[in-house]
Amino acid sequence: MATTNRAPKLKLSNVSKEFTAPGTGQRTVAVADVSLEIQSGEFICVVGPSGCGKSTVLNMVAGLAEPSSGTIEKDGVPITGPGADRGVMFQDYALFPWLNVRDNIGFGLRHGTPGKELSRSTREERVGHYIELVGLAGSENKYPHQLSGGMRQRVALARLLANGPDILLLDEPLGALDAQTRLILQVELLRIWGETAPAEQRKTAIFITHDIEETVFLADRVVVMSTHPGRVKAVLPVDLPRPREETIRAEPRFGHLAEEIWGLIRDEAYRAIA
Amino acid sequence: MSSAAERQHAGPPQPSSLQTPVLQRELDATHTWQGPGGAKPSQITRWMSKRGVIAIRSFVIFIALWWLLALWVNRPVQLPSPLRVAIALGGLIAAGEVSENALISVSRLGISLVIAAVLAIPLGFLMGLRREAEAIIDPVVELLRPISGIAWIPLALFIFGVGDILPLFILVYVAFFQILLNTIAGVRNVDQRLIAAARTMGVGRWAVLRYVIIPAALPTVMVGIRLAFAAAWAAIIAAELIGAPSGLGFAIEWYRELLMSPKVFAFLVVIGIVGYFADLALRALQRWLTPWAQGTELA
Structure with missing residues (x-):
């Protein structure tokens, strides 16, 4: 997606986050001076070694954590707390274990702001729609502990989408899956995000991962972060055509991009395990 | 999630149908x-x-x-044989003494568990959610908690005299701390990501409490209720032994004074059996209220 002069959907300006250890009072800088502009409909992947503060950035955009300094604006308005306009998909899905698939997906519609104006039948219809979309028809009455990892991931995705957020915040959503399921769900994620739809109908997505090939496959732009403290090291546009098929992984350009990102991370990754 | 569940989702879509034969093979091998x-x-x-x-x-x-x-002791007053106890038990059941006293004791236990739960669960939620409340109340709780319920019996005799109130007071006291401490732990240990997930769905504070924190803490609260039952059932006999005109503890004391050891033993057997079945009933309640907690360490 080409950068235009439109106002950004999300704007992070000099965002830093410090944590203070409760006992010792020792301060750690998790995120330092991150500035980033994200356009509406963009798919952004954030990649970096563990401890680079990528989840912290996501939490701040979600409104679950406050920046120590700097500002985060959405559509020009500062973010002050969590809201249904910014849906989060957590790494381990955070499904409610006491609710079945249908009630998990309908949770926000039933108890939160997204369903305030909707009638019961509209809510049920919408839940049904997302159950279909993620291929969970027939499992509506199952509980999370009865589902496989891939199915839980689909429930979390459907729950996220059912609330109708315009920004999707995805924190390593495929991290817990085996390699094959992961490849399949990457394609599915792009389809659900709106890859085949016109760009203006797509949602804005921030996707966190430590899998380099995943970033190249999914992203419009890849944000590479470095650690101690967490900073943006580089932002790389991914100039691969959409919709992206499995075969794109075999193309030379795909390999070059992955190589380039790995080159930016390599030193720190080696240092982390040394 | 349990490790068994973790292992399942790496496998094919319907692992449960495949696992039974494997388990069976393992059993056979053993x-x-x-x-x-x-x-x-x-x-x-x-x-x-x-x-x-x-x-x-x-x-x-x-x-x-x-x-x-x-046979070795050969003093029936001190240690009657199982046969004598069985005969005594049969007689007591036939006379309706077992059901009458068991019903009284179980009713006292049930009432006191309800009172303790009504007092301890809201307080536990308050202490679990609000650090300030915890800071104020916790010192008192920690001071009172090590004092056994039985230690209050002499004082309670002064205050309430022999009657129905004394055993209820002791049982509520004993049950209260078990439920309170488990409720606090349950509220504290609610997975913060579930709360975060709800908040990012635009769910307000009260709805988070009602629809996330309460169900998430419920399995631990249920564990507290079962522990409270066990502690109260142990204390009820002591309370009735001294401070009540009826109940299983009273019956034991009554027949002890009459030197009717087989009947004393028969009531001991009843205490064991009733306690066992009451725990089964509580487990059933737990499974019914928190079916999702099965297979976790809280089930």
Whole structure:
């Protein structure tokens, strides 16, 4: 997606986050001076070694954590707390274990702001729609502990989408899956995000991962972060055509991009395990 | 999530149908390994290793040891034989004394558990959610908690006298701390990501409490209720022994004064059996209220 002069959907300006250890009072800088502009409909992947503060950035955009300094604006308005306009998909899905698939997906519609104006039948219809979309028809009455990892991931995705957020915040959503399921769900994620739809109908997505090939496959732009403290090291546009098929992984350009990102991370990754 | 569940989702879509035969094979292998001379396990070996059969066998051995000890001691007042106790129990059941006293004790227990839960669960939520409340109340709780409920009986005799109030007071006291501490732990240990997830769905604070924190803490609260039951059932006998004109504890004391040891023993047996079935009932309630907690450490 080409950068235009439109106002950004999300704007992070000099965002830093410090944590203070409760006992010792020792301060750690998790995120330092991150500035980033994200356009509406963009798919952004954030990649970096563990401890680079990528989840912290996501939490701040979600409104679950406050920046120590700097500002985060959405559509020009500062973010002050969590809201249904910014849906989060957590790494381990955070499904409610006491609710079945249908009630998990309908949770926000039933108890939160997204369903305030909707009638019961509209809510049920919408839940049904997302159950279909993620291929969970027939499992509506199952509980999370009865589902496989891939199915839980689909429930979390459907729950996220059912609330109708315009920004999707995805924190390593495929991290817990085996390699094959992961490849399949990457394609599915792009389809659900709106890859085949016109760009203006797509949602804005921030996707966190430590899998380099995943970033190249999914992203419009890849944000590479470095650690101690967490900073943006580089932002790389991914100039691969959409919709992206499995075969794109075999193309030379795909390999070059992955190589380039790995080159930016390599030193720190080696240092982390040394 | 349990590790069993973790293992399941790496596998094919319907692992449960595949797992049973594997488990069965493992069991069979164990049997073969235990079997004499590597021969195939006989029907008897299989039957003997069933859980119910093991329980009955242990029970029979216990009765036999009791009987031998009773023969050796040879003083029926101090240690009556199982047969004498069984006859006494039969007589007490026929006379309606068992059901009458058991009903009284169980009612007291039930009422006091309800009172303790009504007091302790809201307080536990308050202390679990609000650090300030915890800071104020916790010192008092920690001061009172180590004092056994039984230690209050002499004082309670002064205040309430012998009657229905005294055992209720002791039982509520005993049950209260178990439920309170488990409720606090349950509220504290609610997975913060579930709360975060709800908040990012635009769910307000009260709805988070009602629809996330309460159900998430419920399994631990139920554990507290079961522990409260166990502690209260142990204390009720002591409370009734001294401070009540009825109930199982009172019946034991009554027949002790009459030197009717078989009947004293018969009531001891009743206490064990009633306690066992009450715990089964509480487990059933737990499964019904928190079915999702099955297979976790809280079930």
